[in-house]
Amino acid sequence: MIWMSWRQFRAQAIAGVLVLGALAAYLVITGLDIRAAREGYTAQCQATGDCAAAMLRLVGDYRTRLLLLAGVLGLVPVLIGMFWGAPLIARELEEGTHRLAWNQSVTRRRWLAVRLGTVILAAMLLAAAAGTLLSWAASPVDAIAGDRFGTVNFGARALSPIGQAAFATVLGAVTGLFLRRTLPAMAGTGLLVLVVLFVMPNAIRPHLMPARHETRPMTVEAIDAAHGLGTLGSAPVLKGIEIPGVWVTSVSELLTADGRPLDPKIFDDCLMRAPKTGATGTFGDSSVCLAARDLHLDIAYQPNERFWTFQCLETALYLLLTALVGALALWRIRHTSR
Structure with a gap:
């Protein structure tokens, strides 16, 4: 057979x-x-x-x-x-x-x-x-x-x-x-x-x-390291967050100091009408505007090990x-x- x-x-x-x-x-x-x-x-x-x-x-x-x-x-x-x-x-x-x-x-x-x-x-x-x-x-x-x-x-x-x-x-x-x-x-x-x-x-x-979790403060440098800001619906998200040596499985919306999602209107204002500061980073004045609001992200990840x-x-x-x-x-x- x-x-x-x-x-x-x-x-x-x-x-x-x-x-x-x-x-x-x-x-x-x-x-x-x-x-x-x-x-x-x-x-x-x-x-x-x-x-x-x-x-x-x-x-x-x-x-x-x-x-x-x-x-x-x-x-x-x-x-x-x-x-x-x-x-x-x-x-x-x-x-x-x-x-x-x-x-x-x-x-x-x-x-x-x-x-x-x-x-x-x-x-x-x-x-x-x-x-x-x-x-x-x-x-x-x-x-x-x-x-x-x-x-x-x-x-x-x-x-x-x-x-x-x-x-x-x-x-x-x-x-x-x-x-x-x-x-x-x-x-x-x-x-x-x-x-x-x-x-x-x-x-x-x-x-x-089970994923490991990390809370990452959104400084100007951290925001400028992202690959993109927002979506077509202006949701308060950062795209392309990376951490060396790990696989990022999920990223929360931008969160305020008390853990609540950032108001989309505030996010849109920082994207479209940010005060002029002369910032030269990836997202310019928008990064400065968002960083001033004491925001953070909750990140779930799997280490390469x-x-x-x-x-x-x-x-x-x-x-x-x-x-x-x-x-x-x-x-x-x-x-x-x-």
Whole structure:
């Protein structure tokens, strides 16, 4: 049974290995290039004594390329679900070949369990190899940038891709089991996996562990360090608040000394009609106007030291979902007509 499952899957497996080989070659070249650049910058900064600025230039040189690579690898679970998971059962049902398999001595459940297990294992190995290679290639830049929890970076590194690949495979198989047509199953799987990959970092990951909290006074310097002031509705918020070495998960509105949200009218006045002071910071007189009102923010965050704990928790959650969806498949196949 295992040999038959492999024979039916080997074309897709060989295609996956070829793609992985090309990707691996590029990641190895990139990783060696980054390490050579780091040595060059280190030699330069030792002469000038300004290694911090040199390392920031190294990050700037490779940040965009590594982000694009992480984005490409982030699509691997989608492709695995569509091209490995979705046709696994849908093609059998569509072409009628399932009747031959189900008339043998092997039960439907065992047939499905072996086929799923074979493809899930291959998907996990592929994702593990890709994630490991990217983590190795990017490690010098990651160590400097400290952006370990970035939405795209986190999901393409370490353990998380393994759980994503397993879940995408079984989700594709179950979608095919219900739809019974290969192309609709592939399209539905792609959409469902994309939804899960969006929901996980934005709605679930921030709550896997209780966040730490910090109250930050809004001085002129702190306000000017933000990426933006307000929204289209003039809500009293600062956008893009960053703290070195942590992942900021939520930021309150601007709060007064007694903990109440700042009056939107006062906020709008500081934005549009701030007294002229000659301030030259990012937001000019608006920063001075807001800082004079003794405001603060409540910030929730996760420290970078929790990276591996979050990786383990998120991967375990994906594997739990894989088991639950797999159980659904085993139940459903008993009630699937021939």
